[in-house]
Amino acid sequence: MTMDYELTITTFLERARDLFSHKEIVTALPDGSTHRYTYGDAYERICQLAHALDEYGMAPGDRSGVMAVNHFRHYELYFGPSCSERSIHMVNHRLPEHHLVTIINEAADRLLFVDPQFVDVLEPIADDLETVEQYVVLGDADDVPETSLSPVTDYESFIAGYDTDYDWPDVDEETESALCYTSGTTGLPKGVQYTHRGQFLHTMMHSHVDVFAVSESDVVMPVVPMFHVNGWGFPYTTTFTGAKIVLPGQHTDPDDLIPIIQDEEVTIAAAVPTVWMEVDRIIEESDDLDPGVLNTLHDVLIGGSSPPESLIRKYDEVYEAPISQGYGMTEASPHLANTLVTTEVQQLSESEQDRLRMKAGVPAPGVQIRLRDEDGEPVPHDGETPGEVQARAPWLAGEYYERPDATEASFTDDGWFMSGDVATIDEYGYIDVVDRLDDVIKSGGEWISSIELENALIGHDGVAEATVIGVPHEKWQERPVAYVVPDDGLTVETLREYLLASFPKWWLPDRFEFVDEVPKTTTGKFDKKELVEAFESEYGSLPVEE
């Protein structure tokens, strides 16, 4: 049979040491200068970090938290703890304070590595952190600010003086390598434990020629934060393939990104669509920048939400920097699907191809996707019938950390992850995410996408803001109601006719409420929950005749 070979993150590190020790890791520092070193240098410091964890007395499985932007010390923390059989917990500094307290306590982080600029995020909650024994500021002694955190040291002192080689332990591939929390729209964040095996397989898939094809010859810049969905897996993929990696640090404003792309000749960059829209606007408005400024990019990766068709066209034709999409989530490390221009798709017209490229893509090799209706029954892959995206992959979580209730609610009896996303799948295998299950409107056994209606309304010239919610209905169970901030002169009849051009009659909202403003959550999203509660307390449910 096959030899006993554990799939581990350590093999990434060793491959970079053996074959790519001369390749660069570049970080944009806060002061505008650049930190440059090699995979060989990083390896030595990662070994020092592992020794420091030994010396501190971190046992196998013990966790350290890290609250940081994308830079070389954060990169080192992706490896030092995991490869020495501990785990690293990436903490999103943007979470509300009570969430931070909950997750750091739940993870039982003993050490907390923190960027100087995030020290003041921790200070107000430090008294509530039950397990943290030591704060380590990510910098040298000069970078440690005046702080109430205690005890506190700096990263450079923490790792200084240790041996630059390390005898990595044999780690069972099912061991936790990292812990990452996902924030749903409701409830407390839920922990996802990554394993060495899962990360190995995710990383191998990432470089598949029909996924992101990350090669040794690439220069990869993850703008997506390393504290979020595992940095899209790029810290691992670049290391395994020996690609040059460019970390933008605090310089994630589109203004700052353009010169970095130019100077470092970035070939692959990953960010949410708004970043690329803003980059486009800046180039448009600039007198100095010409469209060739982005043409080292051969893959502009977008995730999180769908790019507008006009953006896809423009990046293709003007910037010669083609956009492709990835679809995933924290639970999936995060990758599940991506744009794949198959031989069949190549036969389609340009506009049909663009339409497909706006979708989430086809399942990556190793991923199985199915659509299920409310009763768990199969939904046809006809490009029209929506169903919940359920997935299996060897890098997908099988549970939420210490949350049997959430686990029970999110995994089927036959072992599939219930993503909560509602999508269609077309004849080309393309997944089109149309809504979140929580936001979909269940009308008489059929589903209506609140997001599609919302996007259509927002696209109308006379509409300033709009959102669509589902409200209880005596006959149909749920029906859509639209809240619209209208410009002068807009009528409900205009909106109804406008929507009828794109949607079946039964999709049309039963009511259009014209309001001065749509209430928003603290993160700026439409607060649908508040609207639903307000509607129900005022009207109860919609009567049959309406």
Add this chain to the structure above:
Amino acid sequence: MTMDYELTITTFLERARDLFSHKEIVTALPDGSTHRYTYGDAYERICQLAHALDEYGMAPGDRSGVMAVNHFRHYELYFGPSCSERSIHMVNHRLPEHHLVTIINEAADRLLFVDPQFVDVLEPIADDLETVEQYVVLGDADDVPETSLSPVTDYESFIAGYDTDYDWPDVDEETESALCYTSGTTGLPKGVQYTHRGQFLHTMMHSHVDVFAVSESDVVMPVVPMFHVNGWGFPYTTTFTGAKIVLPGQHTDPDDLIPIIQDEEVTIAAAVPTVWMEVDRIIEESDDLDPGVLNTLHDVLIGGSSPPESLIRKYDEVYEAPISQGYGMTEASPHLANTLVTTEVQQLSESEQDRLRMKAGVPAPGVQIRLRDEDGEPVPHDGETPGEVQARAPWLAGEYYERPDATEASFTDDGWFMSGDVATIDEYGYIDVVDRLDDVIKSGGEWISSIELENALIGHDGVAEATVIGVPHEKWQERPVAYVVPDDGLTVETLREYLLASFPKWWLPDRFEFVDEVPKTTTGKFDKKELVEAFESEYGSLPVEE
């Protein structure tokens, strides 16, 4: 933690069914016509095959043998048995009869699938096959020749009438999927058991952009036989990625391959170097074929031995069909290393790059390679010092089937496979296989490559044939002796001076024996063993003073 997800070959099949059911599998038939069907068609027949195995009473783990060239029915046999939890044993019809008897009995094949043209290979040994219950000729009833084999049926009858869908079992990833024998230069063939897990990982690696980058948009033609080293893994890789596959059947002569490459627009083709030399010769000598005839090929894959530099140049410049190399062996499924033109290598001169491309390449992602000397001590990776190639990979065998002695001799105590190949590794990570360990000459603790001396001698204008053996030496343990078939007028002194231009003095053979002919084995290789035995019986060992 990560979900329970077994890595299986079944997922390849299901992916092709779900996403690529319209893509083609093309076979060149013996009569010159072409058989075309789709992955969707193949899936249905593979389901029928699995039902037929059920009906026959094949238990989990039971093996079927197959003796066939590359065609669609052979392709179906790569999946039907494995995915239904049985195993398939690919049999090399070129083995000597007593080897065939040994391995078919050892594998305990219950069914034997055989091409019509190989029926007469089996007839003489059928009485000695202890476990075979049923012969199945790969064709329909008309294809079954008059034969003494009994009982005999045809493949189309065997699978006819069964359901075209199948409820595939959950298979543990460590389950044997296939069995393949490797023939060393000495002794009986040794069995290598492939597992579902190993094949999954090998297949994922195969499509890595820095390995063979096999994409959905490729048209792949494995000329390398599917009964040998697992068809280089291509039957699995094409299925997982949805690439069109072209199977040349019996048409593996370079004359036949050229029109197939043209007609099917093949992009990746894999064969031994002699095939590509012959293709070159045919195009050169033809009045009808122009150099553009090969330019659909973007990857001409070579394995088994090193291509001459002139061939690499010519395929680059004249045919625009670049050659790259793979290095592997049956035990490794087979892939271990390949040409990788890194950013560093791109900086070298063209001739330096060509020199690297003649080497076996760099370890593929997931592969670890080390060099060890006779005492098991590390050998520097300086491009000069030879050592035995030892390897680890998740798809590498951990043992030989039912051969504890061979296993003991080929795996180190710390779990590395001892390949028996002697190589150097240079600063770019490129492995250069210089000899087989059995053929290397151990002189005073240093190694002399018999193959390098031999190739140099053969390259001399005055030499018709030459081989170099190691003979016992009273002081140096072993020393080289050359056997040369000289043209008129050649002197030993000429040869010594010629070799001194390329090798250190201590590499030079102690004796040059001029002979009329070098003895050869039945497969046409120089019979070094006979020469060594003859030398020893005549001279014993070389004395100290010589």
